[in-house]
Amino acid sequence: MTAVTVIGVDAATAGLGDADHLARALAGELALPDTVSVGTHAVRAGRPHLALSLTLPDAATAAEVWWALTGRTEPGPVGLAFGERRHGPAELAEGAAHAVAERTLHGAGRAVLFPGAGALTGTVGVAELLAASAVDEVALLGSAGPAAGERRIMTRDHLRPEWREGRLVLTVMEAAGGVLVPFEVPDPTPCCADH
Incomplete structure (x- = not known):
C-alpha cells in the first residue's frame, strides 16, 4: 500500500447521511483539491458513531488543512488527529485517530469523496469509471470476479466505494435491464441506514 498523509476528524456523527454531509461541507469550506x-x-x-479521514496529497497540504481545522469555530465539539497531534475533546480526538489508523494501517474505510468522483454521474461504463477515477475495481455482488468493462453502471449520483487493503473497490449489483447499480443506495431506509 502506498504511504498516505491523513487527518482524522470526529464530530460524533451518528449516520451515514450526516457523515457524507460533513465530508462535503469540509471539502468546500477548506477548498480541498480534487486529489x-x-x-x-x-x-x-x-x-x-462515524469519524472522517481526509487523505491528502502531501505533508504541506496536510499542514495547511490541520491549521485551518484547528482554527475553526464549529458549533459543537470536534476531535482531530494528525500523526501524533491531537486536538479537541480526548474521546473525539481518539475517534479521529481511529479513522486515521483505519485508513493508513488497514487501508480501510468508505469513500465519500475521491479523485474523479465528480465526473461519475448518470450512467457510465465500468471501464470508463475505472479510467476516470481512483476506483481500482468494480466488484459484482455475488460474483467471484470483477464486473466486466463493457457493463454499464447507473450511478444514481451516489458512489461510495470502500477501501479494502488499500484498494478502492465499488460493489455493484444487478438491476433491471442488465444495468448495474451501486450496492449502497442514496437514501437508505432508516432501519438499515447505519448498519
Whole structure:
C-alpha cells in the first residue's frame, strides 16, 4: 500500500447521511483539491458513531488543512488527529485517530469523496469509471470476479466505494435491464441506514 498523509476528524456523527454531509461541507469550506479523498470510519468506542479521514496529497497540504481545522469555530465539539497531534475533546480526538489508523494501517474505510468522483454521474461504463477515477475495481455482488468493462453502471449520483487493503473497490449489483447499480443506495431506509 502506498504511504498516505491523513487527518482524522470526529464530530460524533451518528449516520451515514450526516457523515457524507460533513465530508462535503469540509471539502468546500477548506477548498480541498480534487486529489483529496474523504472517507468514513465506524468508531465503536463509547457511543458508536462515524469519524472522517481526509487523505491528502502531501505533508504541506496536510499542514495547511490541520491549521485551518484547528482554527475553526464549529458549533459543537470536534476531535482531530494528525500523526501524533491531537486536538479537541480526548474521546473525539481518539475517534479521529481511529479513522486515521483505519485508513493508513488497514487501508480501510468508505469513500465519500475521491479523485474523479465528480465526473461519475448518470450512467457510465465500468471501464470508463475505472479510467476516470481512483476506483481500482468494480466488484459484482455475488460474483467471484470483477464486473466486466463493457457493463454499464447507473450511478444514481451516489458512489461510495470502500477501501479494502488499500484498494478502492465499488460493489455493484444487478438491476433491471442488465444495468448495474451501486450496492449502497442514496437514501437508505432508516432501519438499515447505519448498519
